[in-house]
Amino acid sequence: MNLFSEIRALVIDALEAMQAEGALPEGLDFKNVAVEPPRDALHGDMATNAAMVLAKPAKMKPRDIAEVLAGKLAEDARVDVAEVAGPGFLNLRLAPVLWQNVVKAALEGGTDFGRSTMGAGKKVNVEYVSANPTGPLHVGHTRGAVFGDALASLLDFVGYDVTREYYINDGGAQVDVLARSVYLRYQEAHGQEVAFEDGTYPGDYLIPVGEALKEKVGDAYLNKGEDVWLTEIREYATEAMMDLIRADLKALGVTMDKFYSEKSLYGTGRIESALAELEGKGLIYEGVLEPPKGKKPEDWEPREQTLFRSTDHGDDVDRPVKKSDGSWTYFAPDIAYHYDKVTRGFDALIDVFGADHGGYVKRMKAAVSALSDGQVPLDIKLTQLVKLFKNGEPFKMSKRAGTFITLRDVVDQVGPDVTRFVMLTRKNDAPLDFDFDKVLEQSKDNPVFYVQYAHARVCSVLKNAASAGITADDATLAGADLSKLGHEAEIGVAKKIAEWPRLVEIAGRTNEPHRIAFYLYELAGELHALYYKGNEDTSLRFVQEGEVATSQAKIALARAVAVVISAGLGILGVTPAQEMR
Numbered sequence: 001m002n003l004f005s006e007i008r009a010l011v012i013d014a015l016e017a018m019q020a021e022g023a024l025p026e027g028l029d030f031k032n033v034a035v036e037p038p039r040d041a042l043h044g045d046m047a048t049n050a051a052m053v054l055a056k057p058a059k060m061k062p063r064d065i066a067e068v069l070a071g072k073l074a075e076d077a078r079v080d081v082a083e084v085a086g087p088g089f090l091n092l093r094l095a096p097v098l099w100q101n102v103v104k105a106a107l108e109g110g111t112d113f114g115r116s117t118m119g120a121g122k123k124v125n126v127e128y129v130s131a132n133p134t135g136p137l138h139v140g141h142t143r144g145a146v147f148g149d150a151l152a153s154l155l156d157f158v159g160y161d162v163t164r165e166y167y168i169n170d171g172g173a174q175v176d177v178l179a180r181s182v183y184l185r186y187q188e189a190h191g192q193e194v195a196f197e198d199g200t201y202p203g204d205y206l207i208p209v210g211e212a213l214k215e216k217v218g219d220a221y222l223n224k225g226e227d228v229w230l231t232e233i234r235e236y237a238t239e240a241m242m243d244l245i246r247a248d249l250k251a252l253g254v255t256m257d258k259f260y261s262e263k264s265l266y267g268t269g270r271i272e273s274a275l276a277e278l279e280g281k282g283l284i285y286e287g288v289l290e291p292p293k294g295k296k297p298e299d300w301e302p303r304e305q306t307l308f309r310s311t312d313h314g315d316d317v318d319r320p321v322k323k324s325d326g327s328w329t330y331f332a333p334d335i336a337y338h339y340d341k342v343t344r345g346f347d348a349l350i351d352v353f354g355a356d357h358g359g360y361v362k363r364m365k366a367a368v369s370a371l372s373d374g375q376v377p378l379d380i381k382l383t384q385l386v387k388l389f390k391n392g393e394p395f396k397m398s399k400r401a402g403t404f405i406t407l408r409d410v411v412d413q414v415g416p417d418v419t420r421f422v423m424l425t426r427k428n429d430a431p432l433d434f435d436f437d438k439v440l441e442q443s444k445d446n447p448v449f450y451v452q453y454a455h456a457r458v459c460s461v462l463k464n465a466a467s468a469g470i471t472a473d474d475a476t477l478a479g480a481d482l483s484k485l486g487h488e489a490e491i492g493v494a495k496k497i498a499e500w501p502r503l504v505e506i507a508g509r510t511n512e513p514h515r516i517a518f519y520l521y522e523l524a525g526e527l528h529a530l531y532y533k534g535n536e537d538t539s540l541r542f543v544q545e546g547e548v549a550t551s552q553a554k555i556a557l558a559r560a561v562a563v564v565i566s567a568g569l570g571i572l573g574v575t576p577a578q579e580m581r
Helices: 003-020 050-058 062-074 096-112 139-157 173-189 204-217 226-252 270-279 331-343 355-371 407-414 416-423 447-467 474-478 488-510 514-536 548-572
Strands: 046-048 079-085 089-094 123-127 161-168 258-261 284-287 305-308 319-322 348-354 378-383 386-390 432-435
Touching: 003 046, 003 050, 003 062, 003 488, 050 062, 050 089, 062 079, 062 089, 089 096, 096 474, 096 488, 096 548, 123 139, 139 161, 139 226, 139 348, 139 378, 139 386, 139 407, 139 416, 139 488, 139 548, 173 204, 173 226, 204 226, 226 407, 226 416, 270 284, 270 331, 270 355, 305 355, 319 331, 331 348, 331 355, 348 355, 355 378, 407 416, 416 432, 416 447, 416 548, 447 514, 447 548, 474 548, 488 514, 488 548, 514 548
Parallel strands: 123 161, 123 348, 161 258, 348 378, 386 432
Antiparallel strands: 046 089, 079 089, 284 305, 305 319
C-alpha cells in the first residue's frame, strides 16, 4: 500500500475529469505531476504541484487550475480539505481513516510492507568491494562493502533481479608482489631471517600463509629462483587471501553471488573480443594523446598507442587500451570485464568504487555506453573515506595488517550490526567519522541505539500486553478497531509509517540506501515521542488498563512501527534488537 501513489492516482483522475468537462485542454502530459509531503507539516498532509506544472502547457493561470482541481478532490471521501496556496500549490488534508488503514496494511504486510514492483524484474549487477587479493579488507573496503550490500538488498526490495558480484584483481603485478611476500614468510617459517623491502607486504596476516605453504611443500621452494616458485605461490597466495576476504565479508554479513577473476580475461581472447567489438564500431584507433594536465611537454614523450575513442561517449579525453610496447593497459581488462557483464544480459550495471577511483568514472561509463549501444546504463557510486576515532583520538593502525585498520578490527570492536548501520548514516560520497565510543553510546545522538531502542521498546510493549492478558499477535492487531487512534500524536506516527513505501522507491530509484537509515531514525523519533507523551497524558499509553479494544488499537500502531523498522534494518543488513541492555 503506497498512500502517496493512491492519492496521486486520485489527482490524475480528477485532472482527466477536468479535461472531459473542458476545464483543461486535451493532450497534456501528467508525468511530472507529483504528490508528496508538504515542506511544512502545518500546511497539510500532502501537497501536489499539478497546477504549477500544467499551467504553461495548458496556457492557463496555475491558480485557476488549482481551484477547479481542489473542488474535484474535495468531492472524494478520502480528502477532508483541499486548499489552494500561493500561486497554485494545492495542499490536502486526508481523512483519518486513511492513516489508520496504513497501520492495518503494515501489520498485514509484515516486513514485505513497502515492497515494490518498480524494478519489474529487470536484471541488475551490483559490483562492490573488489579489493586486491593481497591482504585483509581495510576500513575503506568496509564502507564500500556495506554500501554495496545494502544497495543490492534495496534494489531487490523494489523489484529488481539483483546479482552481487566481486571482481578479483588477480591479473596485475600486485599479485606477484604478494607471492614474493609469502615466499619471505615461507623462508621465515624455515627459520631463515628475512627483510621486507619496499613494495612488499609486511603484515602479520601472511605469517600463517607462509607456515601453511611450508606444511604443503616442505623445502621444495627453499633457496630456489622465482622461475621455480613464482607461478605456484601466486596461485596459492591469491586463494589464501580470497579465503581471508570471504571470511571478513562473512563477519560483516556480506555474501556474494559471484566472484569474477580478472586473470580469466588474459590468454582467453576475452580482451581481444571486447576491443574488436569497439573496433567494429570505429572506436579504436592508433594515435598520440596530448600531454596530461600539469605536465610540461619536455617532461612528456609522445608515443603512438592504441586508443579507445571514449570522447564519442562522454569522456573528456580518449583512453589508451594498449601501450606502445604492445601490453594491455589497466583499462583494457576492465573494458573486457564490463563487456562480459553486458553480454550476460544485465539491464543495468552498478559499480561501487572508492573515492580514489573518481578518475575512472567517465571512461568506464563511456566503455559501457559504447559496448551496449547506450542500452545498458552504468551508475558508479564512489564511497568517501572513513576516519576512525577512539576516545576522541585517531585510531591507530592495525599491527596485523601492517599499514592499515582492517574490517575485522572494526567488527571486533563494535559488532557487524553497529558497523553496518553507522556506515550508512552518511551519503556514500560524504566523508564519515566513525568514533568507537560514540557508536556504542546509549543516547539519541547515536542513531544505531535510537533506532534499535525503538524496536526493543515495542517488544517490551508486547510483553506488557501479554502480562495484562491482551492478545496482541499481528493478525489480531490488524483486525483491531483502529478508529480509536484519533490523537494527533498517534496520527503523526501513522503518517510517518505511510511515507515508507514512497521512501523505499525514491531510495531505489536514486541508488541511495542511506535514505533508509535516515528514515528509520525519524520513525524511531516519532515512536519515542509518542511514548514520552504517554507519561504526561495517560490516554496515550499503549496498554490501557481494563480497555482491551483501545489497547489493541494503540499496540497495533506501535507494532506497525516495529514492522517497518524491521523491514528497513533488513535492507541495511542489521538484526533488529529485541531488548536493550
